[in-house]
Structures are given as C-alpha cells and as structure tokens.
Amino acid sequence: MIRPARLTDAPAISQLIVLAMGNLAGKFANSTDEAKILSLFERFVSQTGNQYSYENILVWDEQAEVCGMIIAYDGAELDKLRKPFLEYTRSQLGFTGQPEDETQSGEFYIDCLSVNPRHQGKGFAKKLIKALFDRAAELGHQTVGLLVSKGNDKAKKLYTGLGFGLKGEKELLGGFHYHLQYPVLNDPPQNQLP
Template identity: 30%
Template sequence: MDILIRNACKEDAPEAIPLIMEAIGDISMQMTGETEEVEITKEFVQLFTRTDNRHSYLHSYIAEMEGKVAGVLVFYSAEQVVTLDANLEEYLSNKKGVPIKIDPETLPGEWYIDTVVVDPTYRGHGIGTKLLTYAEQLVQNFGGGNLSLNVETEKDSAIRLYNRLGFVTVCPWTIIGQTFHHMVKTVDAD
C-alpha cells in the first residue's frame, strides 16, 4: 500500500485531532485548558485550524493511506516554539483568568518532533518510521541540526524504534510532572 506524506490542512482536523490526543495523553489538558474529552477535542480542533500555536495544521504533516489519515507528525523548531507557546500561554491565560505556563519540550537549536502517531488501523505498515524519516528529511532540507523528541520512559517499543533510527537519550525530561527521555539524532545537511 502506498503511503503519501503531505502538509496538513484545516480539513484534516476531524481525523488528526483524535490521533494527536491519543499520542499526547494528559498533555492535551495542559494544551487546551480543558479536562473533559469532548471539550478537549473541540478546543484542539480550534487550535489545529489556527496558525499561531504548536498544534496548528501549519506545523503538522499527514501520512495518508487509502485516502485516509493514517498518521500525523507535528514538527517545528525550538526557535518557532518560543512564539507559538507564548501565543498559546496568552490564549489560555485569558481563557482561564490566571497565568498559564506551557512546559518546554525542546533544547535551544533543536528541530522537534512534538507528536508522531499512527492510527491503530494502519499500524504495522511502517508509517511511524516513514513519518520519522520525513522529519529527518525536513531537517536536512533546513541545513541539518539536532532532531529531537521526548518519549515516556515506559514506552520500550517506541524507544527501541527511536534507537534503531539513530536517536540517543541525552537527558531526562519532565512534562506536566511525567518523566520522559529526551532523545536526539544529529542530522547532516542535504
């Protein structure tokens, strides 16, 4: 089966958002300021269709199989996320009436894989690997650098995949009180 990777568009939200929410778990509450799944979903759809935050369609790529969204990659630079998160913090602070701070997820100078997720229907077809390879190609096209991601410490199969693709754990990381491995792969310029 052919896998097409393309830039996301606003219309991908209904299929992409449930996958992103599955991948990031409780972090979705921090990103939306909501606690109920229906409200989290509505808020995430709104964020996805906007252009000013880390979960915008502008920073997302879709793996398409059989005309369906089979996987999602959310990707941006550490420099971009400074502005993207400042926008999100302002939005959430205004919404909640109290100052909100988003936990950082990257080191300076990195290209960051925020989310990589494959629809359960399409797992086992190499889509996750293709999305990770696509992120690597983006970094090559941008002149090379460190490509990073965070993975929960108990996700052994994901850690093995990342190791196989050349990522190494460089330090522990904490996001909303959960422990992650911060993994990095150095990518040469194209």
C-alpha cells in the same frame, strides 16, 4: 503517501494529537470531556503561528484518510509558537500549569507523533520520522529532538532503532521523559515533499 497537512485535516489530526498526548491533552484543556479536548486541538491545528498548526505537520494519507501525523518545528521558536496556545488555555479554559521548555535552539523538535490504531504496525511511524529527517535537512537543521515518556519502552525502542541517542532527561508538567536527539546529515534529502 506523506504530504504536508492541510487545514481540512484538522479534525483527524486533533484526534491523533489527543491519542498521542493522553492525559496531558486533558491537562491543557482543564477537562476530562473528550469533546472539549478535541475542540481545543482542532482549533489550534486550524490556525497558523502556533505549535499545533497544520503548517508544522506532515500526514500519512491513505485513500483520503489521515492515518498518521507528525508535528515538528524549530526549537528556537518554542516560546513564540507556544504563546497563543497557552494564552487561550489560560484565559478561556482555566489552565494554570507552566510547562517546562521541552526543546531549545538548535533542535528541530518533534512535538507529537501518532498513528491511528487501525493503521499501526504498517511502518507509518517510521516513514513519517524519515520524511521529517528530510524536511529538517531541507530547512537547514542539523539535529532532530524529541521527548519520550519514561516507561514507554516501545516508543523509545522505535526512536533508538532509527538512530536517536539519549541526551538526558526532562520533566514536563509532572511527567518524566527521555530527551533523544538524531543528527541530521547534510546529504541531499531522499524524499522530496511538495
């Protein structure tokens, strides 16, 4: 079942974030040590008022296990939500990068989507995305956007198959991505979340 994330989900969610981000997670942690990288994301998932906060996450929960998650927030809030994370990674971990703006005002931005490899192929990613469309509509957003790494054809196919269209290309910390958007209809939401 899909539900809003809880504080207690932080350890499982941090593993899914690192899985989705790949090498980018290590860049933020300024480390290749998996424990340090996981600790960084668990710290921020557990807090409020940042881009990785449990407040911005929906999870797929099956038999009390977080099998997948999706993080999304108002693109107009990017600077405010990113600030605590960047301040911490710079002052405590030595991160020196300057991430480009990955979203903008007018877009409900999918920052991260991940499904545990043991649960892939069951349609969880599609269901999480569709639940996010409903959440975006409930919050009054008309556009959902995201970045897909160039070369990740499987992910690009998933999103375009759900109705996302290519809007351009963006660079983020040395990686090149497709910028995709989905127009949220103003129909009543199909999946009501608590």
